[in-house]
Amino acid sequence: MxxxxxxxxxxxxxxxxxxxxxLTINSKGIVSNADGSNRASIAIAGGIAELLKAETTAERxxxxxxxxxxxxxxxxxxxxxxxxxxxxxxxxxxxxxxx
The missing domain is CATH 1.10.246 (Serum Albumin; Chain A, Domain 1)
Known part of the structure; x- marks a missing residue:
C-alpha cells in the first residue's frame, strides 16, 4: 500500500x-452517532451522515x-x-x- x-x-x-x-438514521431523522438531546450533536452527526451519503433507516x-x-x-x-x-x-x- x-x-x-x-x-x-x-x-x-x-x-x-x-x-x-x-451508521443509521432513525425514524425521527436522528443519526445513530448523535446525542439525541443535543442540537449541536444532531447537526454535526447529520452533516457527517450527509457527507458519507448515509441512507440506512434503523433504530439505534x-x-x-x-x-x-x-x-x-x-x-x-x-x-x-x-x-x-x-x-x-x-x-x-x-x-x-x-x-
Missing part, C-alpha cells in the same frame, strides 16, 4: 463498513454494542493503513481492539 489510490480505497472501504454496519443499537463495533472497524482501518507507513513512523506497532 504505497500509493495514494490504495489509501483512498482503504478509506472508501472504511466508510462503506461504517455505513453498512453502524445499544451504546456499548455500537461503541464496541466502532472500535473494531477503526482498529481494522488503522491496521490496514498505519502499519504500511513504517518508513514514516518506524517501530514495532501492535494495533488491536481492547475489550
Amino acid at each position: 504505497n500509493t495514494p489510490a490504495q489509501f483512498s480505497e482503504a478509506r472508501r472501504k472504511f466508510h462503506a463498513t461504517l455505513l453498512k454496519d453502524l 443499537m445499544a451504546g456499548q454494542t455500537s461503541g464496541n463495533q466502532f472500535e473494531g472497524i477503526c482498529a481494522d482501518f488503522v491496521r490496514h493503513t498505519f502499519l504500511k507507513l513504517g518508513h514514516l513512523r518506524p517501530g514495532l506497532w501492535d494495533v488491536h481492539q481492547v475489550t
Whole structure:
C-alpha cells in the first residue's frame, strides 16, 4: 500500500463498513452517532451522515454494542493503513481492539 489510490480505497472501504454496519438514521431523522438531546450533536452527526451519503433507516443499537463495533472497524482501518507507513513512523506497532 504505497500509493495514494490504495489509501483512498482503504478509506472508501472504511466508510462503506461504517455505513453498512453502524451508521443509521432513525425514524425521527436522528443519526445513530448523535446525542439525541443535543442540537449541536444532531447537526454535526447529520452533516457527517450527509457527507458519507448515509441512507440506512434503523433504530439505534445499544451504546456499548455500537461503541464496541466502532472500535473494531477503526482498529481494522488503522491496521490496514498505519502499519504500511513504517518508513514514516518506524517501530514495532501492535494495533488491536481492547475489550
